[in-house]
Amino acid sequence: MIVSQGSSPDLSAKVVCVSHLKDVDGCICAALVRCATKSNFLLTDYGHINECLRNIQKNYDLVYICDLGINEILLEEFVRIKQFAKLTYIDHHHLDGYLSERLEEMGVEVVHDLRECASVLTFNFLNKFLPRESGLLASFAAFSDRMENGPIAKRLIERYDRDFILFETMLLSYALERADVGLKRRVVHHLSELEYPHQIEGVTELALEQANRIIILRRELPNNATKLDNVAYVETREDSPGTIANLLLDVCEANIGIGYHTNQQKQTSDLSIRGRSNLTINLGRVTSQLAEKLGGFGGGHPRASGARIPTSALKKFIQALVHQTK
Ligand SMILES: [Mn+2]
Incomplete structure (x- = not known):
């Protein structure tokens, strides 16, 4: 410090x-x-x-x-x-x-x-x-x-x-x-x-527009997201992956939420990852290690992180994260 x-x-x-x-x-x-x-x-x-x-x-x-x-x-x-x-x-x-x-x-x-x-x-x-x-x-x-x-x-x-x-x-x-x-x-x-x-x-x-958007997301996310153990994830296009990741913790009652955005041309995915306060792993550290192992990069804070990884490695990344939290 x-x-x-x-x-x-x-x-x-x-x-x-x-x-x-x-x-x-x-x-x-x-x-x-x-x-x-x-x-x-x-x-x-x-x-x-x-x-x-x-x-x-x-x-x-x-x-x-x-x-x-x-x-x-x-x-x-x-x-x-x-x-x-x-x-x-x-x-x-x-x-x-x-x-x-x-x-x-x-x-x-x-x-x-x-x-x-x-x-x-x-x-x-x-x-x-x-x-x-x-x-x-x-x-x-x-x-x-x-x-x-x-x-x-x-x-x-x-x-x-x-x-x-x-x-x-x-x-x-x-x-x-x-x-x-x-x-x-x-x-x-x-x-x-x-x-x-x-x-x-x-x-x-704009803030009111966003509040209305949140109401729609609250309704839709439980149907659109996938939950693997305590990790919920979903692809997003117009919403910020960070907002989605936070909402997933709430509406899917997950310990970790992942919102991601895929760039089809570059074949990369940008992930925002959020964790609950009772999380035992440091998301920033784990994200950085997993992303680098899979040919991408990432990092962040103990309960909020982000990464860019090849889209082909997305499933592996999520599975590895699930494994780490067991
Ligand atoms: Mn900051």
Whole structure:
């Protein structure tokens, strides 16, 4: 665990933040960095992160990378960026010991803690340069990432009215499920100006749409999903695999839920895996091991993970996971 307090952001520097596009945590990291440093921001996912980092050129001299787990391949881009810019990496995904050593050798400022969401780490790191109200943003991310019990998150959340946090968190979370990249960028922009989710045009409408979609899914999933022992899984096209995986725990009374999306051309499947709190295995670790064994890659947290594997290996992956939980 490395947690430190941010050094003063140089306001004359050209700053960019690269953050995870997918969820509340990633979007709020970008909003917080922008709020503190007036940075530009780029939102990306694991499928496009390489390309996204490659686009960072010498016009930036301070780069933040948030809520994105890294591997050896990405490290090469870090090395390139480090030649012309100061680099700060803020994350809470599993980080291999040797990668963390390499980052340190390179002089990358690393803020890493598995117990907190990336937004709480970002808030804590840039605290001195952020207004009190921006702590609410970090609180939304903590609840949304189910990391509200982290030591920093707990203290932070206590400062604010819990009902208001929960209300705004769920509006934002449901709306982002249905938002395209353009809208996500607009939402991040407004959040960085400390507007509340319900005030941002389109957010409430999209959140209600998503709530209605959830009702349909609750009805349909028990019929469409397959259950193998305590693992329920189903293919999804329009819904986010993560949402589906969470719902499977509920409506199929499974211990592990898997939502997956298959890319027919590339013949790969993207899986989101969620587990109940009583799970005895670490999903992040098991997912990473199984995916690599089957020619893919993956990782994540103890009760929430993701992987990309060849579609031909999907059955094997699920069977192996079932076996591990016995
Ligand atoms: Mn996160």
